[in-house]
Amino acid sequence: MQTQDIETGDCYAVAGYGGIAFRIIGFKTEEITCWHTGEVLDEVEDPDVVIAVMVGDDRRHEVDVSDLLPLAEGEFCSCCGQIGCPWGA
Numbered sequence: 001m002q003t004q005d006i007e008t009g010d011c012y013a014v015a016g017y018g019g020i021a022f023r024i025i026g027f028k029t030e031e032i033t034c035w036h037t038g039e040v041l042d043e044v045e046d047p048d049v050v051i052a053v054m055v056g057d058d059r060r061h062e063v064d065v066s067d068l069l070p071l072a073e074g075e076f077c078s079c080c081g082q083i084g085c086p087w088g089a
Helices: none
Strands: 011-014 021-033 040-054 060-064 068-070
Touching: 021 060
Parallel strands: none
Antiparallel strands: 011 021, 011 068, 021 040, 040 060
């Protein structure tokens, strides 16, 4: 998967988490701070890691971009996040 294809709000299946959809929150960021003053100088995105939540949950997961498989909205339940569940599709 190409990093430029990933959009906030899109849904994906994630390798190792069979049967559940994840929604992308954004890319992982790291603050660059001055070691002397502690002042935040910059914030840098990691293009290889996204922050995602399971559909129907709010716990954040760090997910490697190579573990993502795109899902269409009708392929999973919008309530529970189960892939293939027709109830909330």
